[in-house]
Amino acid sequence: MSLSVKEFSKAAWVEIYNRIIGAVVFLDDPSAECLHWDGGLFNLLSGGAVAVKSLSPFEYCKSEHKKALFITQATTTQLSTIKEIIQNSDFTHCLLASTVSLDVVYLELNKDKDVSDIISAGKAPMECAKMLESMLLQWINKVQSAVEVIHVPISTISLTSNVFVMPPYSPVYPLYEGKLIPTTPSVDLYTLSESERSQVRRLVSSLNSMLEGMNLKEEVYYMGTHSSILAGVLENSPVCLARRKLCSSPASLLLIDRTLDLCGCASPAPECLLDKVLGVLPRLPGHCTDVTVDMTPLCEASVTSVTDDLQLSPGCLYHANDKYCVQTFEQMINKTQKEVMFDLYNKLSKIDVQRSPGPKTLLKVTPQSMEKIINATKGNYDIIEQHLGLLQQALAVAATLRAPQHAQLELAASLQRQVAQNIAASREATSVGRQLSLLIKSRKERGLPLERLLALLVSVYSLAGDEVPFPRQHEEALVETLSVAIFEDHKSVLLSSAEGRVVSPEQCAAVAADVLSKLKDIAKMRRILNRYNTVLKPTETGAGHEYRGVLQQLVDDLVDSARPELVDLRHRNHGVKDLLRSGLNILTSKKSRKHPMDAPTVILFIIGGVSLDECRRLHRAVITSGVDANVIIGSTKIVTSVDAMRDVLRL
Structure with a gap:
C-alpha cells in the first residue's frame, strides 16, 4: 500500500515534532514554507519548541537556551551560517536535520576527492553523519555536549x-x-x-x-x-x-x-482564480507559493506598506488547520471564478453582522459586495478570531479582482488571443512582428507594464515554434523597440538595476539582443519532438486552429x-x-x-x-x-x- 504525497509530508514533520521539546528551532526559507503548509509556526511552539528563528548568520540565542535544532538543506553556505549561530550562542545539544539525503551532502563536502567507492558501497550517509557531527562538536567546543545528524525529507x-x-x-x-x-x-x-x-x-x-x-x-x-x-x-x-x-x-x-x-505558463490568460491571485498579489516573504494579504481592512493600525511595515503581520491564503479554508483553496484551483465567489460570499454571509443580501438573492457576487461584509467586521476581534482564515481568503480575492494588475492581465490576455489568432489563421508571422513592436511602443497608453509584454513575447514565440518564422527585418525592428523600452523601464524590468547600478542605452541594446536570441531558442525547443512538435491544432469544428x-x-x-x-x-x-x-x-x-x-x-x-x-x-x-x-x-x-x-x- 502506498501513501499520498500529503501523508508523506506529514510523516516527515512528525519526525521533527518528536525532537523539538526544549529546542530553539532554526529553519531555512524552503523548510519554513513547507512548515506553513503543514500547520505553521504554532505546530512547533505548541509541540515544545522554546523559540523559532530563521537560519541567518545574524541570529543567536540567549545563554539559557542550550538546545538547538537546525532544519536545513545543508549547503556549504548554510553550514557556515550554522557555525556562526553556534559560536555566537551557548548550546550544549545540537541536532541537524538535513532535508536533503546525506549521500548528496557527502558528495558536496568531498567535491575535490574521489569518494566513488564509499558512495557505491552505500556508506556515504553514515560517513556524512560522522563528518557533520564532528563539525558540530568542534563549533560547540564544550566537553559536555551532544550532537545528532539525521535526514528528514522535508x-x-x-x-x-x-x-x-x-x-x-x-x-x-x-x-x-x-x-x-x-x-x-x-x-x-x-x-x-x-x-x-x-x-x-x-x-x-x-x-x-x-x-x-x-x-x-x-x-x-x-x-x-x-x-x-x-x-x-x-x-x-x-x-x-x-x-x-x-x-x-x-x-x-x-x-x-x-x-x-512555455506558451501554457507564459500565457497571460488564466481561467483559474488562484493563478490570478498569484499573478497580482505579492508573494509572502520567503515563500514562492502563498501570497501576502493586506489585513488593514480588518484592523485599526495605520500601515503605509503591506510588505515592509512591521506594525501589522500580512495575511495569507492557505490555513492548514482550517478545513473550510483548505476546501476553499482547492476550489480556487478546480472551480470557476463565479463558483468560488458565490461560495466565499455564502460563508461570509453566515458571519455578517449587518445582514447583507443572502447569496440566493444576488444575481452576481462582486468584490464590493464581499468587502461590505468584511468591512463590517473591522475592530470586532471576536468575530475576526473565529473566522480569520476565511476573511483573509476573501480579502485576497477581492483585492485581486479590484487591483489595476487584474485589468492588465485581462488586457494582455485579449492581446494574446489576437496575436494567436493571427498566427493560426495565416500560418505566418509577417503581421505579428509588426503588431508586437506596436504593442511595446504603445504600452504606456494601454496601461501595460513591459514585463507583461515580455511574457507575451515568450508565449508567442513558444506558440509559433519552428512552424511560423518571423521575418528578419521585423525582428530587427523588435530589438530596436525593445532596447528603447528596456532603457525607459529598466528599474522595473532589470533586476540588476535594483542594486543601484547605472544602466546605459548600450547595455539595454545588448539585453534586447539577448532577449531575441533566447526567444529564437524558445521557438526551437520542440525540434527534438515528433508527435508533439506543434501546439497549434485544428479546432473540433474544423474552423481555424487553437492552442493545445x-x-x-x-x-x-x-x-x-x-x-x-x-x-x-x-x-x-x-x-x-x-x-x-x-x-x-x-x-x-x-x-x-x-x-x-x-x-x-x-x-x-x-x-x-x-x-x-x-x-x-x-x-x-x-x-x-x-x-x-x-x-x-x-x-x-x-x-x-x-x-x-x-x-x-x-x-
Whole structure:
C-alpha cells in the first residue's frame, strides 16, 4: 500500500515534532514554507519548541537556551551560517536535520576527492553523519555536549490531493551552463556546471525520498534533454537502486522539461482564480507559493506598506488547520471564478453582522459586495478570531479582482488571443512582428507594464515554434523597440538595476539582443519532438486552429483507450538484463512495450514550473477519461506568466 504525497509530508514533520521539546528551532526559507503548509509556526511552539528563528548568520540565542535544532538543506553556505549561530550562542545539544539525503551532502563536502567507492558501497550517509557531527562538536567546543545528524525529507507541499510542488527546488530550471539549448548534442550530468549538477542531484534525492516514503517502485519516463539527465541519475544512483529493491507498489514517473512548451505558463490568460491571485498579489516573504494579504481592512493600525511595515503581520491564503479554508483553496484551483465567489460570499454571509443580501438573492457576487461584509467586521476581534482564515481568503480575492494588475492581465490576455489568432489563421508571422513592436511602443497608453509584454513575447514565440518564422527585418525592428523600452523601464524590468547600478542605452541594446536570441531558442525547443512538435491544432469544428499544449497532448494520449504510441516519451529501461529477459519478443511484439498507465500510480513531474490552470485542465482530462490510475501532477513550483518569462529570459 502506498501513501499520498500529503501523508508523506506529514510523516516527515512528525519526525521533527518528536525532537523539538526544549529546542530553539532554526529553519531555512524552503523548510519554513513547507512548515506553513503543514500547520505553521504554532505546530512547533505548541509541540515544545522554546523559540523559532530563521537560519541567518545574524541570529543567536540567549545563554539559557542550550538546545538547538537546525532544519536545513545543508549547503556549504548554510553550514557556515550554522557555525556562526553556534559560536555566537551557548548550546550544549545540537541536532541537524538535513532535508536533503546525506549521500548528496557527502558528495558536496568531498567535491575535490574521489569518494566513488564509499558512495557505491552505500556508506556515504553514515560517513556524512560522522563528518557533520564532528563539525558540530568542534563549533560547540564544550566537553559536555551532544550532537545528532539525521535526514528528514522535508521538500514537498501538497496543494490538492493530486497536485504538489517542491519549494526547495523552485530555482531549478532546464538550463545548460545558463543556456536554454546545450552546446553539445551528447548531454549528461557532467555537461552541466557544478551548481547545476548539485541542483540535479538534490532534486533527485528528494524525489527518491518521496518515492520511498510513498512505497513506490517506479518506471522512469522522460521528455526533454534536462529530464533525461534527471532520469539517468534517478535510475542509476546506488541509493535509488537500493530503494527500488525494498518498495513494492508499482508506479510510473514521467519527467518533462518546462521549456518544451512555455506558451501554457507564459500565457497571460488564466481561467483559474488562484493563478490570478498569484499573478497580482505579492508573494509572502520567503515563500514562492502563498501570497501576502493586506489585513488593514480588518484592523485599526495605520500601515503605509503591506510588505515592509512591521506594525501589522500580512495575511495569507492557505490555513492548514482550517478545513473550510483548505476546501476553499482547492476550489480556487478546480472551480470557476463565479463558483468560488458565490461560495466565499455564502460563508461570509453566515458571519455578517449587518445582514447583507443572502447569496440566493444576488444575481452576481462582486468584490464590493464581499468587502461590505468584511468591512463590517473591522475592530470586532471576536468575530475576526473565529473566522480569520476565511476573511483573509476573501480579502485576497477581492483585492485581486479590484487591483489595476487584474485589468492588465485581462488586457494582455485579449492581446494574446489576437496575436494567436493571427498566427493560426495565416500560418505566418509577417503581421505579428509588426503588431508586437506596436504593442511595446504603445504600452504606456494601454496601461501595460513591459514585463507583461515580455511574457507575451515568450508565449508567442513558444506558440509559433519552428512552424511560423518571423521575418528578419521585423525582428530587427523588435530589438530596436525593445532596447528603447528596456532603457525607459529598466528599474522595473532589470533586476540588476535594483542594486543601484547605472544602466546605459548600450547595455539595454545588448539585453534586447539577448532577449531575441533566447526567444529564437524558445521557438526551437520542440525540434527534438515528433508527435508533439506543434501546439497549434485544428479546432473540433474544423474552423481555424487553437492552442493545445504539449502537456495536454501527452495526457490526452496517456488516457486514450486506443493507447497511441508515445514516440516522444522515452523510457529508462533496466539495460541488458531486461533485453535478455524479454528475448526476441522485444523486437517483434508491440505488446511487450511498457505503458505508463499500466501502473496504478502515475506521477507527471514538470521541471521548471507549472501553472494551476494547466493542472486543472490536465486533471479534468484524466477525470473525464475514466481511467483507474491515480494521476498526480508535480512540479518544482507554481508559476505565473511573469515568473515564466523571468525564468527563461533571466533579466
